[in-house]
Amino acid sequence: MLKGRHLIDPMDFTLEEIEEILELGKDISKDPEKFTHLCDGKILATLFYEPSTRTRFSFEAAMLRLGGRVIGFSEPNSSSTAKGESIADTIRTISCYADIAAMRHPKEGSSKIASLYSTIPVINAGDGGHQHPTQTLTDLLTIKSIKGNLNNNIIGVCGDLKFGRTVHSLIKAMSRYDNNKFILISPKELKVPDYITKEVLMKKNIEFLEVEKLEEVIEKLDILYMTRVQRERFFNEEEYIRLKDSYILDKGKMSLAKEDIMVLHPLPRVNEIDYEVDEDKRACYFKQAKYGMYVRMALISKLLGVK
Ligand code: NCD
Numbered sequence: 001m002l003k004g005r006h007l008i009d010p011m012d013f014t015l016e017e018i019e020e021i022l023e024l025g026k027d028i029s030k031d032p033e034k035f036t037h038l039c040d041g042k043i044l045a046t047l048f049y050e051p052s053t054r055t056r057f058s059f060e061a062a063m064l065r066l067g068g069r070v071i072g073f074s075e076p077n078s079s080s081t082a083k084g085e086s087i088a089d090t091i092r093t094i095s096c097y098a099d100i101a102a103m104r105h106p107k108e109g110s111s112k113i114a115s116l117y118s119t120i121p122v123i124n125a126g127d128g129g130h131q132h133p134t135q136t137l138t139d140l141l142t143i144k145s146i147k148g149n150l151n152n153n154i155i156g157v158c159g160d161l162k163f164g165r166t167v168h169s170l171i172k173a174m175s176r177y178d179n180n181k182f183i184l185i186s187p188k189e190l191k192v193p194d195y196i197t198k199e200v201l202m203k204k205n206i207e208f209l210e211v212e213k214l215e216e217v218i219e220k221l222d223i224l225y226m227t228r229v230q231r232e233r234f235f236n237e238e239e240y241i242r243l244k245d246s247y248i249l250d251k252g253k254m255s256l257a258k259e260d261i262m263v264l265h266p267l268p269r270v271n272e273i274d275y276e277v278d279e280d281k282r283a284c285y286f287k288q289a290k291y292g293m294y295v296r297m298a299l300i301s302k303l304l305g306v307k
Contacts, residue, residue: 003305006115008124010133010173018140018173024298025141025291032065035297038306039068045098046072047090047114048125049081049105050232054267054289055125055134059102062296071098088117095119100303102134106232121303129163129233135266136169137299138292142284143223145291146262151178154220158185158247159227159272161192163234166266167227171196175206182208183217187246189239190229214247218257224249226265226272250274254282264288 002017013021028035044063048056052074060070073079081090087105091114094101101118103111104125111124126132144150155174161167161184171192174180182201184192191210201208211217218224226249234240249263254277265273265285277283301307 002302004121005303006111006118006122006124007133007299007303008112008115008122008127009131010136010169012133015176018137021137021295021298021302022141022144024301025137025295026145028297029141029145029291029294032294032297035066035301037067038297038301039063039066039304042066042068042100042304042306043098044068044070044072044300045094045101046070046074046125047079047094047101047103047105048072048074049076049103049110050126052104052125054292055102055104055132058289058293059123059125059134059296059300062293062300065293066297066300068099068300087114090114091118091122100300123299123303126165128165129168129230130165131169131172132165132266133169133173134296134299135166135292136173137295138288139166139170139225139264139266140173141295142264142288142291143262146284146287147222150174151180153180153222154183155180155223155225156183156185156214156217156221157192157225157227158214158249160190160229160243161186161227162190163230164227167192167225168196170225172200175200175204180206182206183221184208184210185212185214185217185247186210187212187243189243190246214249215253215256218253218261221257221261223262223264224257226263226269228268228270228272245271247272248274249277251276251280254280257282
């Protein structure tokens with residue numbers, strides 16, 4: 001039963017519950033018009049303490065396309081946060097006005113805290129460099145819709161694997177399906193945190209490899225998940241500048257890849273995928289952005305328990 005639940009971490013839902021959301025997301029993607037009144041009279045609050053394009057707009061568009069309405073802020077200084085209000089008090093107040101909330105915050109664990117004080121479902125729309133479970137639902141729906149299932153993939157994850165919350169959530173989620181293997185491609189300074197390699201991959205005996213060069217492994221990959229170097233999480237700008245262009249996917253590198261590789265990127269892109277790759281039919285990142293709206297429509301409906 002998903003009604004009334006929070007989504008803070010990809011592991012909060014069972015595989016069956018995720019399947020339920022993906023199935024509905026797929027139905028919605030095929031005929032969105034059919035769902036125009038599912039959330040009539042309901043209100044979504046979007047609490048964004050950090051910049052966002054896709055996540056916030058896709059949440060808002062999702063609720064509007066379901067017939068619901070949206071309140072919120074995209075600039076915390078326009079809320080009582082600027083006066084020193086705590087997350088606990090903000091969410092207790094929002095719970096009085098809205099039926100469901102999506103929250104993005106620069107601090108790891110902040111949506112978890114909000115969920116402890118909330119009487120409405122709280123969705124983690126990104127907590128610092130930690131997790132981003134709705135991006136992962138987006139990724140799962142994209143992979144499933146294009147490939148047909150979520151098993152038997154060699155998944156290359158490339159870029160900032162240290163601070164990239166989308167990567168942490170994706171690895172957690174894809175580790176639960178059969179026979180997926182990972183190739184983790186990053187500079188040594190931006191390797192995946194230990195809690196992912198030790199607590200997720202090693203614990204489940206999942207094959208993985210850590211490498212520094214994309215061109216050496218690209219031919220093996222079924223999925224390539226590119227990510228941006230997360231400037232805002234660096235302590236030192238010089239270090240960011242040194243690492244920011246570690247990877248640039250271009251036509252040359254794409255010529256080494258499988259005919260049916262899927263290239264994904266949560267976006268925004270900075271330099272890591274050359275615009276020339278956009279025309280390649282294997283580039284799926286804008287389709288992915290669209291699936292993000294459909295899967296959020298499904299998630300909102302399920303957490304609100306509307307049918
Ligand atoms: C990602 C995020 O916010 O973590 N963006 C998104 O939600 N699609 C990725 C990023 O900012 O690099």
